[in-house]
Amino acid sequence: MTTASRISFCVGFVFGGFMVHIFLWQAFFTNTFYVELASGSGKLLDHQLEEQKVWKKNGSALFNLKHPHHSDEDSRMADELYKKVRILCWVMTAPQNLETKARYVKDTWSRHCNILVFVSSVDDPNFPTVGLDTKEGRDQLYWKTIRAYHYVYEHHGHEADWFLKADDDAYVIVDNMRWLLANHTPDEPVYFGRRFKPFAKQGYMSGGAGYVLSKEALRRFVGGFKSKVCTHTSSVEDLAMGQCMEKVGVLAGDSRDTLQRETFHPFVPEQHLTAKFSKTFWYWNYNYYPISQGPNCCSDLSVSFHYIHDSSMYLLEYYVYHLRAFGYRYRYQPPTPLGYSYEKVRSQAAAVAVEKNSISQEKDAEGEGSMALESAPWPHLAPMFLLMMGRSRADKQHITPPSESTFSASSRWRAERRAS
Amino acid sequence: MLSEGGSFVKGMALGAVFSLTLAILGSFSPRAQSVSEENHHHHHHVQAASKDELKRLSDPEAQELNYQVRVYCVIMVQPKTLVHWAAAVDTWSKHCDKAVFYTSESSKALEAVDLNEKDDWARLQKALKHAYENAGDLRWFFIAQPTTFAIIENLKYLLLTKDPGEPFYIGNAVKSGELDYVAYDSGIALSYEALKRLVQVFQDQDKCPQTRQGLWLLSEDKQLAVCLRYTGVFAENGEDMHGKGLFNSKSVETLIKESMKNNPSKVVEGCCSDMAVTFGGMSPNQMQVMMYGVYRLRSFGHDFYDWLTFDPPEGSEND
Numbered sequence: 218m219t220t221a222s223r224i225s226f227c228v229g230f231v232f233g234g235f236m237v238h239i240f241l242w243q244a245f246f247t248n249t250f251y252v253e254l255a256s257g258s259g260k261l262l263d264h265q266l267e268e269q270k271v272w273k274k275n276g277s278a279l280f281n282l283k284h285p286h287h288s289d290e291d292s293r294m295a296d297e298l299y300k301k302v303r304i305l306c307w308v309m310t311a312p313q314n315l316e317t318k319a320r321y322v323k324d325t326w327s328r329h330c331n332i333l334v335f336v337s338s339v340d341d342p343n344f345p346t347v348g349l350d351t352k353e354g355r356d357q358l359y360w361k362t363i364r365a366y367h368y369v370y371e372h373h374g375h376e377a378d379w380f381l382k383a384d385d386d387a388y389v390i391v392d393n394m395r396w397l398l399a400n401h402t403p404d405e406p407v408y409f410g411r412r413f414k415p416f417a418k419q420g421y422m423s424g425g426a427g428y429v430l431s432k433e434a435l436r437r438f439v440g441g442f443k444s445k446v447c448t449h450t451s452s453v454e455d456l457a458m459g460q461c462m463e464k465v466g467v468l469a470g471d472s473r474d475t476l477q478r479e480t481f482h483p484f485v486p487e488q489h490l491t492a493k494f495s496k497t498f499w500y501w502n503y504n505y506y507p508i509s510q511g512p513n514c515c516s517d518l519s520v521s522f523h524y525i526h527d528s529s530m531y532l533l534e535y536y537v538y539h540l541r542a543f544g545y546r547y548r549y550q551p552p553t554p555l556g557y558s559y560e561k562v563r564s565q566a567a568a569v570a571v572e573k574n575s576i577s578q579e580k581d582a583e584g585e586g587s588m589a590l591e592s593a594p595w596p597h598l599a600p601m602f603l604l605m606m607g608r609s610r611a612d613k614q615h616i617t618p619p620s621e622s623t624f625s626a627s628s629r630w631r632a633e634r635r636a637s
Numbered sequence: 638m639l640s641e642g643g644s645f646v647k648g649m650a651l652g653a654v655f656s657l658t659l660a661i662l663g664s665f666s667p668r669a670q671s672v673s674e675e676n677h678h679h680h681h682h683v684q685a686a687s688k689d690e691l692k693r694l695s696d697p698e699a700q701e702l703n704y705q706v707r708v709y710c711v712i713m714v715q716p717k718t719l720v721h722w723a724a725a726v727d728t729w730s731k732h733c734d735k736a737v738f739y740t741s742e743s744s745k746a747l748e749a750v751d752l753n754e755k756d757d758w759a760r761l762q763k764a765l766k767h768a769y770e771n772a773g774d775l776r777w778f779f780i781a782q783p784t785t786f787a788i789i790e791n792l793k794y795l796l797l798t799k800d801p802g803e804p805f806y807i808g809n810a811v812k813s814g815e816l817d818y819v820a821y822d823s824g825i826a827l828s829y830e831a832l833k834r835l836v837q838v839f840q841d842q843d844k845c846p847q848t849r850q851g852l853w854l855l856s857e858d859k860q861l862a863v864c865l866r867y868t869g870v871f872a873e874n875g876e877d878m879h880g881k882g883l884f885n886s887k888s889v890e891t892l893i894k895e896s897m898k899n900n901p902s903k904v905v906e907g908c909c910s911d912m913a914v915t916f917g918g919m920s921p922n923q924m925q926v927m928m929y930g931v932y933r934l935r936s937f938g939h940d941f942y943d944w945l946t947f948d949p950p951e952g953s954e955n956d
Contacts, residue, residue, distance in 0.1 A: 219640065219641075221640075221641050222640050222641050222643075222644040223644070224641075225641040225642070225644040225645040225648065226644040226645065226647060226648035227648060228645060228648065229644065229645035229646060229647065229648025229649035229650075229651075229652065230648035230649065230651055230652035230655070231648075231652060232645075232648075232649050232652065233648065233649030233650060233651065233652030233653035233656070234652035234653060234655055234656035235652070235656075236649075236653065237652070237653040237656040237657055237660075238656050238660070241656075241657070241660050266902075287911075287939070289688065289941065290939050290940065290941050291939070291940045291941070291942065292938060292939045292940070293938075294937070294938035294939075294940070295936065295937065295938025295939050296938070297938070298937075298938055324904070325905075390936055392936035392937050392938055392939070393936060393937050395937070395938070396937040396938070486926050486929060486930075486934075487922050487923075487925070487926050490922075490925050490926060490929055490955075491922045491925050491926075511954070511955075512929070512933075512954045512955040513954070515929065515933075515934075517933040517934060517935065518935070518937050519934060527897070528890060528893045528894045528897060531893045531896070531897065531904045531905050531908070532889065532890060532893050533930075534905050535889070535893065535905050535908065535909065535930075536927075536929075536930030536931070536934055537930075537934055537935060537936050538905075538936060538939075539905055539909075539911045540788075540909070540911055540913060540930065540931055541911060541912075541931065541935070541941070542732075542788050542790035542791060542931050542932060542947070543790045543791050543793065543794035543912060543943055543945075543947075544790055544793075544794070544943040544944075544945040544946050544947045545790050545932060545946075545947050545949070546946050546947065546948055546949065547932070547933070547935070547949075548933075548949050548956070549933070551937060
């Protein structure tokens with residue numbers, strides 16, 4: 218080999234390596250969260266690296282890459298609902314609360330949302346938060362809510378079916394919200410939360426406990442402001458929201474479970490479970506449905522709690538997603554939402570067709586009689602169908618148990634084991 | 638000229654491959670992990686049965702295990718801890734197959750076996766003798782204080798494939814000098830054989846005196862370990878399959894707060910086992926919350942197919 222060839226080789230080597238390096242560097246940095254390797258402590262860096270693995274940032278919205286899972290659990294039902302009942306969570310926060318409140322939300326329950334947006338008075342591209350061009354303070358709450366809902370409608374209206382508003386001191390069990398909403402469609406003009414009775418004929422939803430609007434409800438909310446049917450009537454955000462909802466024909470749903478137990482909670486679990494509220498406490502006069510103190514206060518499939526701070530966020534995460542009693546057969550066996558079935562989920566997996574939308578197809582093929590709005594071949598006609606069924610059904614927006622019997626995990630599993 | 642061009646292209650190709658390889662290797666480089674593992678290698682460890690072991694059980698075998706693993710709870714109370722006593726009655730003790738409260742003196746408010754004994758150690762001995770004599774066909778014993786919350790199903794999970802005819806003395810094993818003992822405030826599990834040997838050695842006043850002697854009184858849990866040691870029974874640490882302790886002397890709130898300081902990026906994973914058996918220092922209200930958190934509150938759509946089933950207790954509302 219001549220010297221000239223050798224030199225050419227080396228130059229080629231460096232050139233090729235350099236080009237690939239540049240190419241990879243470019244590809245790696247699109248659509249990923251850029252971590253500033255500041256001189257922070259090792260733990261802080263670990264935290265940021267963990268976050269980078271979990272969240273994909275797209276503008277100011279966060280998309281969860283690693284919908285949290287346990288190694289020894291079967292979460293196919295939860296996964297199916299995750300795909301079919303898409304929830305956008307927007308969390309009300311403020312610049313001074315990012316490190317003391319919002320970050321715990323980000324570390325815990327919000328990882329189960331399909332899309333997550335933090336809203337504040339100030340834009341913060343790092344956290345990230347969307348700045349709503351408002352000031353901070355209790356009198357700004359409704360402005361923030363109005364602007365937040367307009368923002369998510371504009372930017373993510375087509376990417377989700379339901380739109381949740383939560384405070385940065387609320388803990389929301391998103392999987393349970395999907396169970397609640399699975400028997401409804403995003404075309405229904407309905408919203409769910411902890412229903413209070415005063416100030417509006419159909420009542421309104423407590424702001425602290427969080428509330429979730431269907432896509433149609435959101436469309437009507439935004440439309441209401443455009444046509445000036447709704448305006449900034451008051452700074453009391455939840456009450457003003459309730460009045461607007463009523464004006465644009467959005468129904469206040471009944472979010473209680475099949476045992477009439479509440480799912481959205483305006484206080485911490487300890488208070489609902491153990492406190493004896495004084496007879497003059499405002500709560501007694503506000504709650505739309507009869508209040509239960511003690512164990513009946515709260516559904517097994519509760520959706521939210523309020524006034525949850527730092528360590529309590531992690532504690533609830535531990536209770537909901539981690540700590541359990543081995544082999545325990547729960548007293549409350551919640552009915553499977555219409556159109557979903559454990560049998561089908563398992564046979565799907567066996568057929569290695571989990572990703573396909575075959576649940577609806579299988580269901581139609583079997584010709585089952587139950588009303589499966591979600592999986593019907595004519596979902597766009599669903600709202601018409603609802604209307605045709607009359608106001609009486611629309612009034613009672615709670616879960617109706619399906620015709621199939623409820624599922625008992627271990628006995629069915631054992632039956633299958635015997636069969637195999 | 639051509640040979641140089643050829644060399645250039647060869648070089649470029651090789652350089653590209655080289656760079657790509659470096660990049661791939663780079664993405665696999667292990668991060669510096671500051672994991673401080675507390676290896677209790679000076680203890681014996683006891684872990685729960687693995688999923689595979691349990692899968693191999695036939696139905697009659699599973700039923701037999703369900704019967705064998707039933708637990709007799711020995712709960713040591715006093716009137717001065719009435720509030721916690723009442724909380725234990727209303728919460729976790731309902732999941733024991735047999736829960737007996739042993740008190741230092743009787744209380745009009747709550748039922749208990751009145752041992753009429755003020756000395757803590759003497760009282761514990763009396764309680765254990767009583768439990769042994771009234772065991773019936775129960776083969777596992779769990780000693781607790783009313784400030785400890787126990788998830789009996791998880792205790793059963795730990796004990797499932799262990800033979801109660803062998804001596805077992807399990808809990809949060811702590812070292813004090815040369816003595817390994819199980820801490821009282823996180824619960825003590827004893828097999829029938831261990832309790833049998835213990836009751837026998839109680840009769841030996843040299844090895845295991847009724848009243849503790851000397852200026853420096855050993856706490857009851859240490860004294861228990863001393864007596865058991867004479868019979869050839871040693872403390873073992875109850876752990877899950879990841880080596881995490883299942884018996885906690887601190888309350889769950891305290892442990893979460895500690896984990897926030899020590900593992901801020903993985904607070905819940907770094908805190909406590911998913912199959913934890915006990916938490917100590919719990920207030921009555923915290924116990925009601927834990928009843929709800931363990932036996933009721935959950936996320937829909939996540940299922941576990943445990944190879945045994947435990948039914949909820951009769952006539953109870955908070956689980």
